[in-house]
Amino acid sequence: KAGVTQTPRYLIKTRGQQVTLSCSPISGHRSVSWYQQTPGQGLQFLFEYFSETQRNKGNFPGRFSGRQFSNSRSEMNVSTLELGDSALYLCASSLETVTYNEQFFGPGTRLTVL
Amino acid sequence: LAKTTQPISMDSYEGQEVNITCSHNNIATNDYITWYQQFPSQGPRFIIQGYKTKVTNEVASLFIPADRKSSTLSLPRVSLSDTAVYYCLVGPHGSSNTGKLIFGQGTTLQVKP
Numbered sequence: 702k703a704g705v706t707q708t709p710r711y712l713i714k715t716r717g718q719q720v721t722l723s724c725s726p727i728s729g730h731r732s733v734s735w736y737q738q739t740p741g742q743g744l745q746f747l748f749e750y751f752s753e754t755q756r757n758k759g760n761f762p763g764r765f766s767g768r769q770f771s772n773s774r775s776e777m778n779v780s781t782l783e784l785g786d787s788a789l790y791l792c793a794s795s796l797e798t799v800t801y802n803e804q805f806f807g808p809g810t811r812l813t814v815l
Numbered sequence: 816l817a818k819t820t821q822p823i824s825m826d827s828y829e830g831q832e833v834n835i836t837c838s839h840n841n842i843a844t845n846d847y848i849t850w851y852q853q854f855p856s857q858g859p860r861f862i863i864q865g866y867k868t869k870v871t872n873e874v875a876s877l878f879i880p881a882d883r884k885s886s887t888l889s890l891p892r893v894s895l896s897d898t899a900v901y902y903c904l905v906g907p908h909g910s911s912n913t914g915k916l917i918f919g920q921g922t923t924l925q926v927k928p
Contacts, residue, residue: 743920809857
């Protein structure tokens with residue numbers, strides 16, 4: 702089975718721009734979660750989508766949004782980019798009936814905001 | 816979700832057994848303990864999960880005492896490729912929490928030749 706894929710792998714943007722990141726979960730996985738990882742704050746949960754609905758949300762401003770499509774693929778959007786948004790953005794997928802914490806992570810998208 | 820405390824870093828040598836302890840004094844009755852491993856510039860990878868006593872798989876063992884206020888991840892005979900950050904997570908089962916993982920600082924394990 703193919704793993705979680707994320708595109709693009711690297712991205713450079715300037716302040717004020719917006720960006721869209723894409724995540725394709727493992728086939729059959731309906732839950733997709735997004736995380737932000739920075740040296741200062743570590744790994745932080747952004748939000749989770751299940752069956753095209755946001756089911757969980759972390760403590761990030763409204764500039765961070767996401768959506769999930771009927772094929773479970775997910776996109777994450779960040780508007781009005783700030784320098785502090787530079788981070789590794791990770792996507793993870795899991796089965797509907799999986800026990801807690803069995804998530805499978807993609808390689809991430811490295812976003813640099815200049 | 817229960818707060819976890821782990822050592823920031825640990826050093827070891829190839830071939831040694833490494834034990835990383837995690838404290839979770841406020842663990843709830845329905846909480847499970849899970850460990851993830853992360854290599855630089857990669858996403859975390861699930862290692863092992865347990866509720867009580869001992870769990871073992873092909874990669875590691877997880878020891879959980881009766882009071883469940885701590886747990887120990889044991890990596891037998893580490894190699895250089897085990898150099899990574901190890902995260903201890905504590906949380907409940909259930910679909911409402913499945914997609915939300917709360918990571919702490921993690922323990923950076925450095926394996927030396």
